[in-house]
Amino acid sequence: MPTAMADWSIDIINSYCEQLFGGKVLCEVTQDKGRIMIAKAPVARGDLLFSEAPLHIVAEEEENEAFLTVQRLCSDDPEDFDYDPLWYWAALCSLTEDDLRDAPKVGELKPVSVEQQQRLLCLYHGTVTESTVAVDKIVEELGLKVEPLTVEELLQAWILNCFEHNDDPLAYSAYFASSFISHSCGANAIWTEGEDALHVLRARENIAVGDEISISYLQEDELLHSAEARRKTLQDTKRFHCGCERCAPQGTGDENAQGLDFCRGFTCTSCGECGVFYCLDYCKPKQKGNGKGKAEGKGVPLGLSGAKCRNCGATIDEQEADLLLEAEGKLEDMVTSLTDAAEEKSVREVINEEGARELLQLVGNHESSRVGPQHWLCSRAWEFLEKWYKALDRRVDQRQMLELRVDYQRKSYPGLSGTLAWTLEQQGVAILRHLGFGSKMADSDREFQGSLVQQVEPIFEESLRILRLMFGSEHEYFTAVEAKYTNAKRYLQIRKNVTERKEAAAPAANAQQPAAVAAEVKELSKWLASGHLSR
Numbered sequence: 001m002p003t004a005m006a007d008w009s010i011d012i013i014n015s016y017c018e019q020l021f022g023g024k025v026l027c028e029v030t031q032d033k034g035r036i037m038i039a040k041a042p043v044a045r046g047d048l049l050f051s052e053a054p055l056h057i058v059a060e061e062e063e064n065e066a067f068l069t070v071q072r073l074c075s076d077d078p079e080d081f082d083y084d085p086l087w088y089w090a091a092l093c094s095l096t097e098d099d100l101r102d103a104p105k106v107g108e109l110k111p112v113s114v115e116q117q118q119r120l121l122c123l124y125h126g127t128v129t130e131s132t133v134a135v136d137k138i139v140e141e142l143g144l145k146v147e148p149l150t151v152e153e154l155l156q157a158w159i160l161n162c163f164e165h166n167d168d169p170l171a172y173s174a175y176f177a178s179s180f181i182s183h184s185c186g187a188n189a190i191w192t193e194g195e196d197a198l199h200v201l202r203a204r205e206n207i208a209v210g211d212e213i214s215i216s217y218l219q220e221d222e223l224l225h226s227a228e229a230r231r232k233t234l235q236d237t238k239r240f241h242c243g244c245e246r247c248a249p250q251g252t253g254d255e256n257a258q259g260l261d262f263c264r265g266f267t268c269t270s271c272g273e274c275g276v277f278y279c280l281d282y283c284k285p286k287q288k289g290n291g292k293g294k295a296e297g298k299g300v301p302l303g304l305s306g307a308k309c310r311n312c313g314a315t316i317d318e319q320e321a322d323l324l325l326e327a328e329g330k331l332e333d334m335v336t337s338l339t340d341a342a343e344e345k346s347v348r349e350v351i352n353e354e355g356a357r358e359l360l361q362l363v364g365n366h367e368s369s370r371v372g373p374q375h376w377l378c379s380r381a382w383e384f385l386e387k388w389y390k391a392l393d394r395r396v397d398q399r400q401m402l403e404l405r406v407d408y409q410r411k412s413y414p415g416l417s418g419t420l421a422w423t424l425e426q427q428g429v430a431i432l433r434h435l436g437f438g439s440k441m442a443d444s445d446r447e448f449q450g451s452l453v454q455q456v457e458p459i460f461e462e463s464l465r466i467l468r469l470m471f472g473s474e475h476e477y478f479t480a481v482e483a484k485y486t487n488a489k490r491y492l493q494i495r496k497n498v499t500e501r502k503e504a505a506a507p508a509a510n511a512q513q514p515a516a517v518a519a520e521v522k523e524l525s526k527w528l529a530s531g532h533l534s535r
Helices: 003-021 065-076 085-092 114-122 133-142 148-161 220-224 227-238 318-342 353-362 376-392 395-412 418-434 449-471 476-505 515-530
Strands: 025-030 034-039 048-052 056-059 163-167 170-174 189-193 199-203 260-266 276-282 301-303 371-375
Touching: 003 025, 003 034, 003 048, 003 114, 056 085, 056 163, 065 085, 065 133, 085 133, 085 148, 085 170, 114 148, 133 148, 148 170, 189 449, 199 449, 220 227, 220 395, 220 418, 227 260, 260 395, 318 353, 318 371, 318 376, 353 376, 371 376, 371 395, 376 395, 395 418, 418 449, 418 476, 449 476
Parallel strands: none
Antiparallel strands: 025 034, 048 199, 056 170, 163 170, 189 199, 260 276, 260 371, 276 301
16 A cells, blocks of 8 residues: 555544544554554453444445446446446445536436545555456446546445445445454454444454454354365455465464464374374475575475374375375365255255265264364365254264364364354254254154253353354344253253153052143143244
8 A cells, every 4th residue: 555545544544443432443554464453452352342333335226227237237248347236336336426426327326425435445455547447338338427547446445345234135335444454364353233234343352452453354164164265265255365373373382383274184194193284384485506595485385294293293294195185185075066066955865875974984083084073174074964964863973963063163263163153052952852852852862861961051051152252142143042042941941840750750650640740741742832942
């Protein structure tokens, strides 16, 4: 970002932060990352950092001829139009009255204030020197007198900073202060959308004065993918190469963990444990001439060749590394193929018993597997198999897949994980159903019912603890699970009462069941018929 732009944008940003947030967060310029947000007051994990109303919201307008014109241009000329119509429409809907001194030939465009546009233009980091062919065509087709360069700058601001606001009609929203918060795959803050489209930011971890505030630009489940997969997603969607502490860790203070991707673990052939992890650190760059010259580039990632098992210390040679990566590629191909097929067919149609056995042999809980179990592809495989076992009502196998996923999620991500919370919720719901809540209890579950009953409350409590810290106790993510937990405790208590009354009545062999027991059983049956875990 040019120095001149940095100067005027920083003043605008920090004036806004002082006015709305009391200066608790302010913007600074760094040499390597540009503009970042810094905490000026400590914030405890789970506490609110700030909430912010949208700067602008733009939606598709199927009855507006101006929007339909943009839509038609995108459809007719895909080679010049790189983006979907709503991106261009968002830029057009960010013009001021002065920009729109001549109305479009068709349809209408509603102007924004000069202050709104100025803040939108602050969002883009780079310098736009010329407009694209697509923007030139739109301006010409609509008969606008605005400089195409202005539309191009607004287009780039929207592309790199917008949030999806609504699905029907599709709408994007832009926020001001929130847009200067950098991404990290190990973020210390998390945002959610509150009432009236408020952008609500909470501390995901404890934040000290002077700490940079970061959020994840990825979905929660994507944070549990490998560093390579996360980087690819960010490059494809946000057009930057992630160099955060999880994707390119340096100076962690733990020599044994330096640069390791804990979402990409492999089985050590020496000890049989998942102690080998893909190393993200770069090898030393080659030197020119006698080795004292200038380094040529960053080198290449160390990967698996030369990696040491964290359990037994065995070193992985190049041949073994190739075999591990080959096994990983085979698992990825199968998981991707099954996942794609399941989008159009039921899970029972996608895989059969033989296919399930083949998949199980590739993942880390199988003795023949080279991949995992602490590997993101294993977690994806278990998620698919859990759905398959559920469809077949194979309950013991279903619970095992959920346990494996939970174990992976706990180990692979260092902080609070919404994905872990929702998998725990799913696990708790599955156990309740297997205990007879809303479904008939199977004979195969009866021998485990004592241990299953003991698991339910701790599982829901851990899920709720995570969701409360990440989203607050008023958010629907929390309240939905809280309602299920309330129902679960009620069910377990009634179940316990029935069991105790039956045991008390047992000595009266062949006698008529006591009225209290019959009443309890009737209450339980009635409640099960009407109660749902989704309530």
